[in-house]
Amino acid sequence: MTGDRRPNFVFVLTDDHAPNAISAYGSVVNSTPGIDAVADAGMRFDRALVENSLCTPSRATILTGTYSHTSTVTTLATHLTNDHETFITALQAAGYRTAMFGKWHLGHGEGYDPAGFDHWEVLPDQGEYFDPELITAEGRVRHEGYVTDILTEHALAWMAEQGDEPYCVLVWHKAPHRSWLYHPRHAELFTDPIPLPPTFDDDYSGRGTPAHSATMRIADHLYDIDLKQDPPAELAYEERAVWKYQRYMQDYLRCVAAVDESVQALTSFVAESDHADDTVTIYASDQGFYLGEHGWFDKRFMYEESLRMPLILSYPARVPAGQASENLVSNVDIAQTILDFAGVEAPAGMQGTSLAPMLTGEDPAPVRDAHYYRFYEHDDHMHHVWAHYGIRTDRYKLIYFYADGMELPNTGNLTFPPEWELFDLENDPHELHSVHLDPAYADVRRELTLKLWDLQLELGDTPHPRQPAPEGRTR
Ligand SMILES: [Ca+2]
Secondary structure, eight states: OOTTSOOEEEEEEESSOOGGGOGGGTOSSOOOHHHHHHHHHSEEETTEEOSSOSHHHHHHHHHHOSOHHHHOOOSTTOOOOTTSOOHHHHHHHTTOEEEEEEEOOSOOSTTTSOOSOSEEEEESTTOOSBSOEEEETTEEEEOOSBHHHHHHHHHHHHHHHOOSSOEEEEEEOOTTOTTOOOOGGGTTTTOSOOOOOTTTTOOOTTSOHHHHHOOOBHHHHOOHHHHOSOOOTTOOHHHHHHHHHHHHHHHHHHHHHHHHHHHHHHHHHHHHSTTSTTEEEEEEESSOOOSSGGGBOSOOSSSHHHHBOOEEEEOTTTSOSSEEEOSOEEGGGHHHHHHHHHTOOOOTTOOSOOOHHHHHTSOOSOSOSOEEEEEOOTTOSSSOOOEEEEEEOSSEEEEEEEETTOEETTTEEOOEEEEEEEEETTTOTTOOOOOTTOGGGHHHHHHHHHHHHHHHHHTTOOOOTTSOOOTTOOO
């Protein structure tokens, strides 16, 4: 059934799923046929970027279509009050049936419970992999089984109950978030050695203090709870690092295997329904993740592996199959894209741009020439990533790091002077050599500093007080 019917939306969001662990994105470590099939049927965005690489802020941005400084959800500790307009509240007001299953991580209780949903079942905070408790409007219920399977089953049951009215269902998985507990049916996968990324031994020369001082290195900062086994005693440091990488990746990729099965189950249901052609299926993650690149796990940095999110969308009635795009798009754009396809006007405060014209081919032009990023949570006492903001263009990336009052391990509570980094992604795709002080890049640096300043103000954010106004601008 196609034509004028408003589409259904099936939106699968995972937690910390890097594009490098999706075969549609060229993964060399695993295969994801379920996710790949969505890409084959629609469009894969190769430069989908988050505006804040952290679970809670990214979820708030996806729902509200606003940057973190606007949603005010900037860190893990800031939650989304339910008086915010989201694409869900807008869809519900326009007559859509709406449901949410999975990781919310935006606060619970009065004033914070999910708003705009006819039905919701969410994990408390991070939730549990096995026998998880789910919070509903009626209270908490514990369910036996594996979280990825349970969320899929509950979503499918709700979808099967819907009549011909359009619906939007969010299946927002906990997986593959740390500490990567997989289902026993996947225990035999990934027992062969997993290839190391080329930057696994990165020593961070060529970059400033923040890359050196972050505590998210596989060799040093994965703990017993992550590894679940003791490393063999006889291993030297470098060998132990590789052993830890193998352990980490085995568990991570086994969690992804269950996610891919979930996507296959959901897309099979849609394919066999009356609305196969007028269903928008979205696969995305709340941000990217380091799978050993630069020696790291985790996210947070504006470097490519955590800045990029997977974003794949199919809609057979309107979006041609088999497309890939290198245009700069953002998690800020998702809300307005959904509302545009639903024919629902976006709330005035949303700050993204609908990608629908790009997806349908009506207007394939890029929606922006620079992407704005800001990470706030530099006082987490866990990974010690400096706060920073910056812009990424097609070719370059400019980052301003600051760490006021940040306590770094073994140094005490210190205030560091801010630092800049500039990368030429064409000549240095792995971001190993900042060229911020390279005289050959003086013009590029000047132009990007202005562009960052102007874009930041245009979006309603404010520069760090210690950043001097660039030449030709005043505070
Ligand atoms: Ca996440």
